[in-house]
Amino acid sequence: MELKNCGLLSNQYRRRSFLLGAAFLTGLAVTSQGLPALAKSRFSDYPFSLGVASGDPLPDGVVLWTRLAPAPLFGGGMPLRNVVVQWQIALDENMKKVVQRGKTLATPELAHSVHVDVRGLEPDRWYWYQFKVGNEVSPIGRTRTASTFHSSIKQLNFAFVSCQDWQNGYYTAYQHLIDEELDLVVHLGDYIYEYGPQSGGPRQHNSPEIVTLADYRNRHALYKTDPNLQAAHAAFPWIVTWDDHEVDNNYANLIPEDDQSQQAFVARRANAYQAYYEHMPLRQSSLPQGANMQLYRRFTYGDLAEFSVLDTRQYRTDQPCDDGLKPRCDQASDVNATMTGSEQEQWLFKGLDKSRSRWNVIAQQTMLAEYDFSASPDIGVFNVDQWDGYVAARNRLLSFLNQRQPSNPVVITGDIHSSWVHDLKIDFSKPTSATVGTEFVGTSISSDFPSQFIPPVEAALSDNPHTKFFDGAFRGYVRCHLTTERWQSDYRVVSSITDSNASIRTLASFAVQNGQPGAYRM
Template structure:
């Protein structure tokens, strides 16, 4: 039985589809929906979690201690009349009854539908897609990217609008959840105190993933995901905490990070190679999309040096120290080695924090972004120039506003050549409704920053061998549900010509 509270429904997928109400659903064990991700030419990861009581305080979603068999099916049509892959997976109690299925034997560059069955219930159906084969460009790709979805800051309407785009791929660049205590006066409220334990993190994911707008976005396309700070703790860097709030011992900090990594993997469609090993998790990886593009997904938290001068926005000579690295020296080498392979027409670097130089009028930069690790940024930019990378494009989240930036060999010299492009998505909800402001902050000292928006939303890209068209999509408000979305600005990135061109 489906219990509805409030208005407006959204149907997910073919026979056996459930109707998701706009605000709440109770439908057997599949209250958190379904997801897919990590596509390659012949396989994709399918995800679900059994949780009839998703907000249970123990983090186990109301499930018994027993493991549960879960059937899965993949079909080329939404009716599921023909199955091209199927099987049974085990949802284990120790893993919060989550399921990660690597569905293989699929056709490259092809659209599929998938669903699960468990305990006499059929899940919603999801739509997914495989990548093109290595030697083929494949079809043009519509790719969306987003970040920073603070449940308290507003409704997840931008996720609903993303679902309506019917994209081929979605990137989430961090802050999928927020870890903080409930704050009064917000649009919605987190359950409970600041999350610290595995049960806390699982319950917080349950609160986010029960949202039907987020479920719709997951069910619409495969995702590639990387976490940022709030998925663990605000502004963390390697084994360093920028502050000690709440106060934690070194051992407690390790426990928190371990719990956060485990819950992140449990709740997102990642391949088994990304499963955490205690206090570490393999998150940086390369995902080829035929000859069209290569996605280089970075981890900019786990291996970074601590923020210079205690973080914040300030002048700091330590930001120029040659040995400092934001992704870590090993990951820098991994990235440049991958860029040197020239696999696709476009090299798309999915990462978390502002990459271009960005100073305020007083010459102050953000020590948590790449301005706090300037030698590291310079090594990467010089590295891709030396390797003849034709189309490097950095995709960024974190900052809660939208930007389109030219990347410069020397950010202090306006005459310096443009060596790449950065597109920065705004937040799904963080910072609330935003404003209509479009003037670039400190634009006179940052002429390479070409666009700014303070609306919430996402970026829609259309990727062809000759051009990427980037549309900055903004919702009118997040303080009320169901707001409309509109294109705020569009830019063209042209093959072999770094930088942004406004359309």
């Protein structure tokens, strides 16, 4: 069986036009090899309406994803039966040099999503992949395997993104992301937002605040209908983790933000976790068990970089001081308070201790560095949903970095819809204390940072000397270029999130030198 692109590609094709256009081509020619019952399948509309994706790259494998959804915003529109889906992976974008092919089942229990864990691939190389069901073929996606664990690689290019509120703006940043020369994309959470419709933005949610499994499925599907998001998924492998809005704003473990019974929230979290798995390129090891899901995991790129991907929502203790932006109460220093849970914390420490990579990347959600928003050292105002509300847990991590000294720890962070660069200090109240790492905080794809908050943050910068950079005005992503001697982060921002043709530029660039924790502006 060959799944061809019907000659639509030339050697001079542009990545953007191919990836954006392919998502809507339903009449691609195929040749079949004995598909008696399957070839007669009929759908009410194009079944690959949500595109394709790949993720969790290993040296010998990657996860390939799609979901059959001819009516994506209305439950998917699939019959309540299993459907055979064919897949193949090739060495070329025309799908002529096929190296593996197979079949998998799309089941109604998982919303007819498929997660193909392909193994036996070559390390550190590009592949192309495609799905077929009946007479319909999917867009062609592109993916890349990681380098072998102990290989020596000279460079790695990736971008990290977060916070893509559908109602607040367009995903124009992704339109530009696909033109970058990247090996992978890391998504740090708030892939969807759970809120009901809100006025004032360029587009609206398709239902009231989501609670049921059907609600969460339809909301994920809505977001995945965006052509720029589909194109970004089709262009690179993604490593994903969540934050709060995939379930409920500022939830902590089994504690919701608003007035819900714990029983009701456990059911809601189970619904949200299942829908998240169904719509992400994750391995079966992340398949939820009720309201629990294994999402923290590790990825290694040769001797150059190792990613420890954290989950700081599922296991955390409740926010102290009744949450919010306020002076810290005594609970914020509770030694039993945790962002990660003790098991994940020990997993992180052991992984960092054993790492032999030049750069040790901690990919997580909320700002790790301390930031006093008060502009007055006598008061102290902190965001206690961030690590500022979990001071003892943060001290354990920073003390570990100081004592065990894993090579070049760099934290990448989302959540706050704005751009920051921090030196990570053993004691943030003492500018002369040791710097043990660097934190790059990326702005959102489209989520809002209220403009009235910008002047107070800027006014407080002088009282937070470990903070090297802040910007709250622009949305976009962070592009990272790693070599053995330097890490460079470029803050790439779009001119507008309400203009679908917005331009992009580099707002600022910062670097970290090997063996010298802390960032400097380029």
